Amino acid sequence: MNINFEYKDVAASKRLEALAIEKLDKLENKYDFIVAADVYFKNENTKGADDGKTVEIRLNVPGATLFSSDHSTSFEASIAKAVNEVGVQAQKKKDKMQAHH
Secondary structure (H helix, E strand, O other), rough: OEEEEEEOOOOOHHHHHHHHHHHHHHHHEEEEEEEEEEEEEEOOOOOOOOOEEEEEEEEEEEEEEEEEEEEEEHHHHHHHHHHHHHHHHHHHHHHHHHHHO
């Protein structure tokens, strides 16, 4: 799986990329139909100090794009929640694909 990283108002971080890769690799092992992933790290100026770290994940799968986004106090928490959410969508896609066979 090809993984692209993009940053908006955030310094590029090998540590965050490694964490995202680790979690996305687990998804890819479970769902072999994942073609590629785009991971966006954004630092947003929000009124509350508790949700400025945004992670968006876009998974390219045959016939669809799965997307999730999470805002948390840390990028680590956002990565975990966004990967979880996109994993739920991947499971639904897999179930649908199996229903058609």
